[in-house]
Amino acid sequence: MPETKAPDASRRSERSRRAIFDAALALVSETGYAKTTVEGIAARAGVGKQTIYRWWPSKAAVLLDAFLDLAARTAEEAGAAQGQTELPDTGDLAADLRLVLRATVDELNNPRYDAPTRALAAEGSTDPELGARLTAALLEPQLQVFARRIEAAQAAGQADPAVDPRLATELLVGPLHHRWLHRTGPLTHAYADALVEHALRGLTPRP
Amino acid sequence: MPETKAPDASRRSERSRRAIFDAALALVSETGYAKTTVEGIAARAGVGKQTIYRWWPSKAAVLLDAFLDLAARTAEEAGAAQGQTELPDTGDLAADLRLVLRATVDELNNPRYDAPTRALAAEGSTDPELGARLTAALLEPQLQVFARRIEAAQAAGQADPAVDPRLATELLVGPLHHRWLHRTGPLTHAYADALVEHALRGLTPRP
């Protein structure tokens, strides 16, 4: 086993965990990721540094968990009942995709999420291990929302069954992320709509 | 006067500049961007730290210039005459796009470019100023290659003139970068071809 010393998770202080998440998110929002330090997080959370290092290997890992926790709480208070993993299916594929893509645009425009998301994306692109966790926990579920809706559309004869749903998803999300990440243009609902329209033309079933 | 201290560029040591670029690229490739330090670059280049701080404001700026220099040299020895600014126009839009997108795939797969590119993308996504320089110097020219070819196609009646060439470009490049950055799938020529095909269906002129 690669673990040299496994702390007893059952004795973990929930109080500290929460305080660390809050402090981490607050500091990243206020001063940016680069200027956020483990020492600073510990001080702000009223926690010993060791308590951070006991449970996380790096600043990035702390922020990832903090962000995951934030997302989970947000989702919980929003979707609550039916679970956040499901997507709308009104029968109108374009309309449904627009809805979700517009939501994605809103999220990327939300300054509360922007800073940590950029920081995590940056760190994840460099650190493969963290990138994998990040992808699995945040990106993949979001992509699945699109992919499943497209599969449903294919089953219903509304979309070309020959197209890989995965590629179709990337056709929608890829340009959006690209524009966001490189700040090469404004992220608007109109842009989301245009993306859906042009991506769909490629998916429209052949007569 | 914005500059507090303007070093005399005419007396600058070309020898040191080269050595710093080489050291920076080597260290980023070998140990990663995060573990690369200004001190390390200076030591490896056999250069005083001050010589770095005299000409660049940050590690990222050094790496950006180093990478730009690498790209310029590579382009020079490849395209020689007219350089990378021109694009093929065989009359077959799909074929031309495939050609360039496949080249992009090859570049992203080249480990020599992978590490610095990721590092710069990461740093640029966090630091807006650097991001702007990065986009202007590296990303934008590449996007222009696509955009101009698409405009030419529109002028020639091979593509729907109603589509924003910029958006069309993002439809091609966005998914590719997304997959590369998040390592969510293999980057192959087949993938490039599929991207071109489905993006084009959206661009095909209406009967």
Next chain:
Amino acid sequence: MPETKAPDASRRSERSRRAIFDAALALVSETGYAKTTVEGIAARAGVGKQTIYRWWPSKAAVLLDAFLDLAARTAEEAGAAQGQTELPDTGDLAADLRLVLRATVDELNNPRYDAPTRALAAEGSTDPELGARLTAALLEPQLQVFARRIEAAQAAGQADPAVDPRLATELLVGPLHHRWLHRTGPLTHAYADALVEHALRGLTPRP
């Protein structure tokens, strides 16, 4: 009441006490006093840290008790009946002093005692409270051995009654400890003998 929290000594685990003493002495001998930690003692003794802190206020106090215990056990198995409190009186003062001083030399040369004794002496010289306990428990009894024998000699007319027995004792023990503590020379039986001789005779040339 001076004690804020008086643990019930009657329920104390003798097993743990022994284990702590053994671990403490072993660690001090093996790695030195400075590198010996309460945590290390607890781990080696298979004991919770709290069990140490419940009964001792500091690392030095543990070691003092451990050393006292060691001394007691050693004395018990050696002197058995009347113990170390009595001294030989053969009528020959010089011979008796030589005997005891040689024993002291042997003790200081014994590596088993050397490390803890040094550690305690060091700690005691800095921490007055501990120093007092240390002196009372270890040093004073040893000095009394000499002082009483000298008093007896004075009573028997073998020694100048004008001399303070205490000072005479220090004249014997002081140089020995000095040489040991500062490692300024070898500790041998010959040295012990010379000390006795000159302390008794003085430096004044004989007529």
Next chain:
Amino acid sequence: MPETKAPDASRRSERSRRAIFDAALALVSETGYAKTTVEGIAARAGVGKQTIYRWWPSKAAVLLDAFLDLAARTAEEAGAAQGQTELPDTGDLAADLRLVLRATVDELNNPRYDAPTRALAAEGSTDPELGARLTAALLEPQLQVFARRIEAAQAAGQADPAVDPRLATELLVGPLHHRWLHRTGPLTHAYADALVEHALRGLTPRP
């Protein structure tokens, strides 16, 4: 060579060196050796920690040099002209020894010297390397003062030439240090005088 990285001593900042000495001595006097930290010394001296670690291996080494420096400065402003290494020789051995031993008593009673001296003695008794430096730099010169005077007395027929001057010195200094270190009695001029008298006369009753 055992040195891994030798800093360039010629570029050393005298300003920092002085500030570190002052801070170290002040802190030891004010809060005691145990509570004095390298971090604290650095902060008080307005110096980076690395500047301390660059030139000294440990807190004890800093204090040793600081104390040596203090002693040197004190000696300089006191003995100035003829050099502090020489001793009085009035022809009366007892008087001369009393004079120097009384001075030693005064020094040990001086609170300015007491704390650092105890700390160094403690550390030196545990750390052989430091102890050796300490002995060589502070203790040995002091002992030489006595030893040389006694040798002169032997040459002049005032002292038994058969006695090892070294042992005679220890007979004087040992008891004094013993009493000081273990706080087993008051350090007075009377005590110094008594020591000289009995060391010279011996304990043997006069005929």
Next chain:
DNA sequence: AACTAACCGAGACGGTACGTCGCGTCTTACG
């Protein structure tokens, strides 16, 4: 040909943060 002003290598400096160690307290589960 000497002067001089800049860059250059080297690296010491005041700092900040790192990740680790040990302190002494507190909490949990067991006997």
Next chain:
DNA sequence: CGTAAGACGCGACGTACCGTCTCGGTTAGTT
């Protein structure tokens, strides 16, 4: 309730780099 175990807040450790700041020692471009 004493105990083994160990998480916790805390403080200091010794190290790594930061970006600034002298130091000589080359190199130009004047004088």
